[in-house]
Amino acid sequence: MRSRRSVRDYSERTVSEESLERITGAGLLAPSGADRLPFTFVIVRDGETKEMIRTLSEAADVVFHENLAGEVGDWMKARKISTDKPFLTQAPALLVVAGDTRMPYWQESTWISIAYMALAIEAEGLASVTYTPTKTDFLNELLDIPIDFIPQVILPIGCPKEKLEPKDARPEGKVFLEKYGAE
């Protein structure tokens, strides 16, 4: 958890089938509402499909970025996070995770599963970033995902170009005892 960092810049090294299996295997260990496992995973390695996903994600994000303001906008600008998403074609694999809207607590359960996979990716010595385009219905169409499922994230999976420093927890003003505001 401490060493896992969000990575937007990947080397050209490939990712093994075995790593991908262990990563998706971890996602399937997540607890879920009524144990329904309300999610589906599609692994994309095909270059043309990745190009399509990148083009359509960048197009979807244009409006979002035009309307960015305040602290979040400043944070994104400082990190040069723009509508440009090179990691979607750079990473050797994209893992698209979609939640099954027919199930109870489907979104909550799907994000627990995504967290498990983000940690499994780190355990493989690989890296990722939890990227969600502003619109996701193009993924249903492109990957034949039934409309009952809403894509929640595209996890690029690859080797980081450079190793980032582990991060520190910042507990200030986040943890309270008995009542909000009491430390």
Added chain:
Amino acid sequence: MRSRRSVRDYSERTVSEESLERITGAGLLAPSGADRLPFTFVIVRDGETKEMIRTLSEAADVVFHENLAGEVGDWMKARKISTDKPFLTQAPALLVVAGDTRMPYWQESTWISIAYMALAIEAEGLASVTYTPTKTDFLNELLDIPIDFIPQVILPIGCPKEKLEPKDARPEGKVFLEKYGAE
């Protein structure tokens, strides 16, 4: 991930401050939308407050359980999961996690953080269950949590009365290559 099981039956053993600090510390390491950490944690150990939380949670769940049907209803009945929530008073600590609705991707980020804490609880040799009452606004009132925050989960934290078997991943029909439906 494999050994972590959802536990609804706790022993009377207490939970140390240090364990709780490491658990909430893990939650603060979660990646979040624009790195906003859009959540707040309230640890409840007070017996009367736990009683109130249990009473109000059980009341909130009555309507939900009355309307249960189909597979999910059967699953819950088979596991004797009812509106009765003894773990809310039995566990020595309750960790209430609320998401800050003003932040981008607040719910997604909050559930990554909850997953991190569920795993940290396991790493402490403790157990939990991701329990969300059908209504949660009573928690805002009871714990002084500002209305910008929506409570997402009550994690009971304690020692399991009995150790459950590790679980197996069930990959059937969940992981696809290139397109949904293709294995």
